[in-house]
Amino acid sequence: MNPSVPLRRQRDYRLLWSARTISITGSEVSKLAVPLTAITLLAASPFQMGVLTAAASVPALLFGLHSGAIADRLRRHRPLMIGCELVSCAAALTVPLAWFLGVLTIPWLIAVALVIGTAAVLFRSANFPYVAALVPPDQRTAAMAGFNASYSVASVAGPGLAGVLVQVLTAPLAVLVEGISFLVSALLLRTIRTPENRQPAPSRGLWRDVVAGLRVSVTQPVLRALLGAGVTINFFAMAYVAVSMLYMLHTLGIPKGLIGLLTALGGVGGLLGAWAVTRLAERYGENKVLLGSVLFFPLEILAVGLLDGPLWWKVTVLALTGTATGGIVVAFASCMSGIILRDTAEELRGRVNATMTFAVQGVMALGGLAGGALAEVLGLRPVILVCAVGIATAILWIWASPLRSPSSRPPSYRQPDSVPLNSSTHQERQVTKRQPLV
CATH class of the missing domain: 1.20.1250.20 (MFS general substrate transporter like domains)
Structure with missing residues (x-):
């Protein structure tokens, strides 16, 4: 490397x-x-x-x-x-x-x-x-x-x-x-030619290994904040997705042919976000990019929930906010993954990532069910506004965490009852610590 x-x-x-x-x-x-x-x-x-x-x-x-x-x-x-x-x-x-x-x-x-x-x-x-x-x-x-x-x-x-x-x-x-x-x-x-030179920590049994990953994910402050924010964002995002198409068709009157185009703009925004996040992270660091990007998550849903006016205005707002959100999601997800790699010991990375993925993906089904059920009771527009408020609470998870501290440093981990970290892991962690964290 x-x-x-x-x-x-x-x-x-x-x-x-x-x-x-x-x-x-x-x-x-x-x-x-x-x-x-x-x-x-x-x-x-x-x-x-x-x-x-x-x-x-x-x-x-x-x-x-x-x-x-x-x-x-x-x-x-x-x-x-x-x-x-x-x-x-x-x-x-x-x-x-x-x-x-x-x-x-x-x-x-x-x-x-x-x-x-x-x-x-x-x-x-x-x-x-x-x-x-x-x-x-x-x-x-x-x-x-x-x-x-x-x-x-x-x-x-x-x-x-x-x-x-x-x-x-x-x-x-x-x-x-x-x-x-x-x-x-x-x-x-x-x-691929790059060799892998890692010495995994001794296994303590499958279930105890799984529990070790869960424990680190919920007890280490930065990882806990990322987990909480990810679960919050995906829950309310899927609740919004569950009703958004009905809302655009029946409440906003968006033609069916335009809905597919508006959806594709999110992918275009993702490409722009991938290009921008690399440069922003190099200049400001992953922490600041994450702190900034999470502030924008509620804006698209809030704008959609309050949207009214002629069709050209609705389509313009949906196109701009959809493209922007696509970029914001990629920026947030990229920095989140980079921070997890940075702040997690080598011998726990697979389990911490699996815990994160299990939680943030598993909650999506619950979010979809909740959005559909609430829409039956409250109506489409109120549910979208609830989703905007709910997704805004992810800001608290990130901004109340050590990610705000410019002096934060990745902690040193050891798996409970495991042998000391091998030399290659220790060397990599020393390199990581020398990176300035914001």
């Missing part, structure tokens, strides 16, 4: 970024192709569609915390990542094969979704700490911004590409693209 070389010129980071971008884009294609296969070819019932949709999220709830403990036990993360992509490739390729042989069924699609979802959970748990082995400490926020840019690109390009592929190839063959994307990702990961 050479901190003087920009990330775009670091071969192994480019390979990792390319692998993730290709894999994520393939997954976005399947989000349309798989449901269309179930509906158009297999005449899926509403209940079956609900089970198929839920199957993609179930592995995160079942294995999310355990995957972090597994990742922290590994001496090398890249072999697991490659294996996960190859398993996902094989699972995805069974869909067009089964369709060609005439044996494709809804349970088959559900099983494929479960396998790919489980592999994705394991991949994410290994990928997060792997970034620390690949990227110097002062470039990790920029690296995370690059990955978030990949998600933004996929969210913009994926649905359109999926529509074209389904139209040209039919839905089952479009899933073939997802399988190929996993294979290409695995091949790119295989060509």
Whole structure:
């Protein structure tokens, strides 16, 4: 790792970024192709569609915390990542094969979704700490911004590409693209040369390892603040998403064709945010960027809740706030990931990341249910205003934490009852401590 070389010129980071971008884009294609296969070819019932949709999220709830403990036990993360992509490739390729042989069924699609979802959970748990082995400490926020840019690109390009592929190839063959994307990702990961030299702390048993990650996440002040803010933001954001389309259609009178365009602008904003956060973090530090970005989270929802006037004004406000929010989300998420890597001991990174992911992703379902239920009672506009107030409370989590202190430094951790940290971990932490924290 050479901190003087920009990330775009670091071969192994480019390979990792390319692998993730290709894999994520393939997954976005399947989000349309798989449901269309179930509906158009297999005449899926509403209940079956609900089970198929839920199957993609179930592995995160079942294995999310355990995957972090597994990742922290590994001496090398890249072999697991490659294996996960190859398993996902094989699972995805069974869909067009089964369709060609005439044996494709809804349970088959559900099983494929479960396998790919489980592999994705394991991949994410290994990928997060792997970034620390690949990227110097002062470039990790920029690296995370690059990955978030990949998600933004996929969210913009994926649905359109999926529509074209389904139209040209039919839905089952479009899933073939997802399988190929996993294979290409695995091949790119295989060509990375940077060695991993880590000595994992001795395991104390799977459940005790999981509890250690949970304990650090809720007791260390900075990590607790990030966890609380992430859960708060995702809960109220999903409550807003649950009612926003109905609100735009029935209350604001936005034409259906414009809603898709407005949604895509969030992805464009994400690309702009990924470009800006790298420069802002280098100049002001991750703490200040996080403190600033969280202030803007309520503004879009508040503006939408108070919006009125002619159609051109509504569309203009929605376009501007949607683009801005896309950038703010990427800036916040990139700095959050960089701070977690910075403030978490190497032997706990997989578990802390898994805890964060489990909490902030798991609460999304609750937020969606709460938004829909409240809308039945209060109406659409009041729920949106409630979401604006609720998401604003995330500001308290961040601003009341040590992230405000310019003298804060990453603490030294030791896993309970573990051996002393190995020399490579200690050296990396010393490098990290020399970075000025704001």
